[in-house]
Amino acid sequence: MKDIFAKLHDKMGPLGMHADDAHGYFTFPKLEGPIGPRMKFRGVEKLNWSLNNYLGLANHPDVMKADTDAAQQFGMAYPMGARMMSGNSNYHEQLEHDLAEFINKPDVILLNYGYQGVVSAIDALIDRHDVVVYDAEAHACIIDGLRLHLGKRFVYKHNNIDDCEKQLIRATKLAEETGGGVMVITEGVFGMSGSQGKLKEIVALKEKYNFRLFVDDAHGFGTMGKTGAGTGEEQGCQDGIDIYFSTFAKSMAGIGAFIGSDPHVIKFLRYNMRSQIYAKALPMPMVVGSIKRLEMIRTQPEHKDNLWKIVHALQGGLKDAGFNIGITTTPVTPVLLNGTIPEATHLTYDLRENYNIFCSIVVYPVVPKGVIMLRLIPTAVHTLEDVETTINAFKSVKSKLDSGEYRKEKLAAVN
Numbered sequence: 001m002k003d004i005f006a007k008l009h010d011k012m013g014p015l016g017m018h019a020d021d022a023h024g025y026f027t028f029p030k031l032e033g034p035i036g037p038r039m040k041f042r043g044v045e046k047l048n049w050s051l052n053n054y055l056g057l058a059n060h061p062d063v064m065k066a067d068t069d070a071a072q073q074f075g076m077a078y079p080m081g082a083r084m085m086s087g088n089s090n091y092h093e094q095l096e097h098d099l100a101e102f103i104n105k106p107d108v109i110l111l112n113y114g115y116q117g118v119v120s121a122i123d124a125l126i127d128r129h130d131v132v133v134y135d136a137e138a139h140a141c142i143i144d145g146l147r148l149h150l151g152k153r154f155v156y157k158h159n160n161i162d163d164c165e166k167q168l169i170r171a172t173k174l175a176e177e178t179g180g181g182v183m184v185i186t187e188g189v190f191g192m193s194g195s196q197g198k199l200k201e202i203v204a205l206k207e208k209y210n211f212r213l214f215v216d217d218a219h220g221f222g223t224m225g226k227t228g229a230g231t232g233e234e235q236g237c238q239d240g241i242d243i244y245f246s247t248f249a250k251s252m253a254g255i256g257a258f259i260g261s262d263p264h265v266i267k268f269l270r271y272n273m274r275s276q277i278y279a280k281a282l283p284m285p286m287v288v289g290s291i292k293r294l295e296m297i298r299t300q301p302e303h304k305d306n307l308w309k310i311v312h313a314l315q316g317g318l319k320d321a322g323f324n325i326g327i328t329t330t331p332v333t334p335v336l337l338n339g340t341i342p343e344a345t346h347l348t349y350d351l352r353e354n355y356n357i358f359c360s361i362v363v364y365p366v367v368p369k370g371v372i373m374l375r376l377i378p379t380a381v382h383t384l385e386d387v388e389t390t391i392n393a394f395k396s397v398k399s400k401l402d403s404g405e406y407r408k409e410k411l412a413a414v415n
């Protein structure tokens, strides 16, 4: 019999296989100093485009004060236990109430983490008789939730409504045989490409088919829609979303997540979501701090306005300079280049070391082989000068890429 760990050396996975060369630089980099567009990387200040701090709230003095006051008053332990047993509080309930009002849903349940919350909500809501139809580019938390699903699932081509309908027809037929129902799952904003899920078109399919719609709006909450209530608001179809999920990890610049839905659904989730029943409640500073963040999102539209000013300048400037930024219609800004993984590392190294620009680099298997994606996340606290500096730097590294300057056999040596 084999030692169960024997395979770990040769099966590090598509990302792990680069660990020895990349660790600490391309993977697991440490950004230091106050969260914002300028942070230190290996001791040197960089212009940073890699944080999902869309509205710039992470380091806002009012947010910092709310967090620290709550930490001083309650510490990090309170409340102890899962909410069902001994960990509920008026603050947790107030945050749920405020969120429900903001996203225009009758009720909300708080979740400790987004990833774990989505997995667990799918597990709770869908049984072996039910059939799921989901977008091919759905986030890992949706895919992993579906791994727990004992019934059938049909994937549709990313954002392809014809294919979605085709899979709905198959799912409907099957659910009629099994006696179950159908759930469609997609994202509001796809975090890599920046495209929006076609929520309005999916909701329109409800006229022909009987299904419920689950939307993960991690990147849309706070950034999309007139009030920032998300992609459903943006597309005018919030009512048609049966399960509205978002995380606090992006616009809310915190930790935790929530689901908004009808009261009987939320009540069911409160009593059946294993990740909530069997896990400690969110600590008070996160809850009180989130109440403050939400109040700021609701009452201070300038954060979203600033974000979009930067988004338009960055995306417009990149396009004018001839860059391919794909099909984004949201703040997520991919810059798509062609090259190998070694080229991607040499380009990124040059960008970081010689132009002092830090952004995320995405390669195969997240994007197809031969594509290098530099992913920029504009925020409300970037400036127009930051945009100009970045576009000039991108022009320079792109011309080096095109002239073959980064064409090397090996990854950039960084350690």
Ligand SMILES: Cc1ncc(COP(=O)(O)O)c(C=O)c1O
Pocket (backbone or CB within 6 Å): 113, 114, 115, 116, 118, 139, 141, 187, 191, 216, 217, 218, 219, 247, 248, 249, 255, 256, 257
């Ligand atoms: C689309 C999407 N869903 C869910 C999550 C997970 O949220 P959390 O970080 O709160 O676990 C993320 C990433 O944060 C995400 O991008």
